[in-house]
Amino acid sequence: MTDGNDSQQSLLALDRQVCFALYSAQLAMSKVYRKLLRELGLTYPQYLVMLVLWEQDGQTVSGIGHRLFLDSATLTPLLKRLESAGLLQRQRSREDERQVAVVLTEQGHKLREQAEAVPESVMCATQCSPDELERLRDDLHNLRERLAT
Amino acid sequence: MTDGNDSQQSLLALDRQVCFALYSAQLAMSKVYRKLLRELGLTYPQYLVMLVLWEQDGQTVSGIGHRLFLDSATLTPLLKRLESAGLLQRQRSREDERQVAVVLTEQGHKLREQAEAVPESVMCATQCSPDELERLRDDLHNLRERLAT
């Protein structure tokens, strides 16, 4: 009953899983970014951190984490790599020494100019219309919010 | 022009990025699965491999990789963990000794019964209608195909 060649009808059929569609689309997307970001010297998660800092500089580790849904265990080593790449500096806050403020360097600010070209290249790689992409983006935001623990 | 408080209009604005929507939705989804799969003793990628094998047992490493868009560098250690958990066996093919066939054990087949409950739990966690989920899944499949290198 649960086996044999009815596998395409089973709720466990791989191609019916939203999770797998999400997983494999994300992997495919990150491959596109990897290629584009290589010339900027950034990985994909590093690029996301830079987006956050380009929007607002000087945020704390937890502030960045709140924005990206990541915690310090992920961010601390990542930020250290960006620091040793010369893109930012981590400095303990004077008012509350538990906090670490993350501040872009001149070089970090400058990298934004190169990054400006990335979104267009990605849009191109997707071969989707802006409308399609916006709809998908909104659907995904919606899903994430509903999944929030 | 490219700086200051027009960050919400910039093409680099985090919340406008499809990539970030995809990334964060995928992270949120995997957290849901992590919790559900813990009682099965599986991680999320391991669960995907089991789905592939429940659909068709005895596939080669590259066959599984082709299905999941992963290569042997990812799969080999993952399969070894599943093997040492007693869910499958890896055995070199007689006809072509370059290939390794992956065969479920009794225990591996049996785990499917427990897994049957997972999709429903996930659907529940998403708080989305089946129609919404199917549409999203198809959009994601579409995106992945267009991104294919």
Add this chain to the structure above:
DNA sequence: CTACATTAAATCGTGCGCTATTAAATAGCA
């Protein structure tokens, strides 16, 4: 002022996912 709780970041160990490389088996061809 001390004792306890809370908060922020860092640290540790595990498991992907990728690039690049290696090793072994097979296929194709002179």
Add this chain to the structure above:
DNA sequence: TGCTATTTAATAGCGCACGATTTAATGTAG
């Protein structure tokens, strides 16, 4: 036959992501 090219897994090293713990600073009650 002998040689090269291709195919299939495995391996090494790096960078996330996470659960769990640790350290240090701050807040608060007695």
